Amino acid sequence: MNDDQPEEWFRNSSSTAWGLLSAGAAVAVIVIDAATGWHPATTAGGVLFALVAYAAFFRTKVGVSEGDFVLHHLYSTVRFPMAALESVAVGRTLGAYAGGRTYVSGAVGRSMREAVKGSKREHKPLSNQADFIEDRLNALAQDARDRRRIKRDSEEQFALAKDVRRTWDWPLIAVTLAVAVVFVILLVL
Structure with a gap:
C-alpha cells in the first residue's frame, strides 16, 4: 500500500566519504600490484x-519507500509497513521497534561521544544529523498511522508489524x- 508516503533515504554522512576512500584504496592496491609485478591473490x-x-x-541505508520502512543491510533488505513502526531511536546504531521486535541498522548512528552522553546531551534536530533522522522517521511513522487511522500501540498496528519481508541480495552475495573463494585458493597455492 503506497499511502502517498514520500520516499526518503538516510545514512551517515560519512558513509559516502568512507566508501570512496575504501574503493580508492582497493583500486590503489590493485594498480600498485599490477605496476610492481602482478600477484593474483593481491588483486x-x-x-x-x-x-x-x-x-x-x-x-x-534506512528509508521510506512505497509506504514501507526499509532497512538495507550489507546483504539483505528488511521492509514492513511504515504505520507498523512504533518508534525509532538512534544510539551507536539505529533501532527501529515494530511488533515487539527491534530492527537494527548501522547505516545511521551517533559518534561514541554522543552515544555515551545519552539523555544528558542536547536534542538538536537542526544541527545534529542523528537527531534529525530520529525525529523525521518518528514523524513519518505517525503520519502513516494517521493516514490509516491507526492508533499507536493498537492491535491494528501490531497486525501490520507481522508483514515483515526480508529479501537477500543474491547477486552481491x-x-x-x-x-x-578465489582469494583463499590463491593464498593457499
Whole structure:
C-alpha cells in the first residue's frame, strides 16, 4: 500500500566519504600490484575489499519507500509497513521497534561521544544529523498511522508489524563468495 508516503533515504554522512576512500584504496592496491609485478591473490583481495566496502558503505541505508520502512543491510533488505513502526531511536546504531521486535541498522548512528552522553546531551534536530533522522522517521511513522487511522500501540498496528519481508541480495552475495573463494585458493597455492 503506497499511502502517498514520500520516499526518503538516510545514512551517515560519512558513509559516502568512507566508501570512496575504501574503493580508492582497493583500486590503489590493485594498480600498485599490477605496476610492481602482478600477484593474483593481491588483486582478488583488493576486489574482495572493494565488494565488502560497497556493501558496508554504499548499500546500507534506512528509508521510506512505497509506504514501507526499509532497512538495507550489507546483504539483505528488511521492509514492513511504515504505520507498523512504533518508534525509532538512534544510539551507536539505529533501532527501529515494530511488533515487539527491534530492527537494527548501522547505516545511521551517533559518534561514541554522543552515544555515551545519552539523555544528558542536547536534542538538536537542526544541527545534529542523528537527531534529525530520529525525529523525521518518528514523524513519518505517525503520519502513516494517521493516514490509516491507526492508533499507536493498537492491535491494528501490531497486525501490520507481522508483514515483515526480508529479501537477500543474491547477486552481491554470489559475487562476494566467489571472489572470497578465489582469494583463499590463491593464498593457499
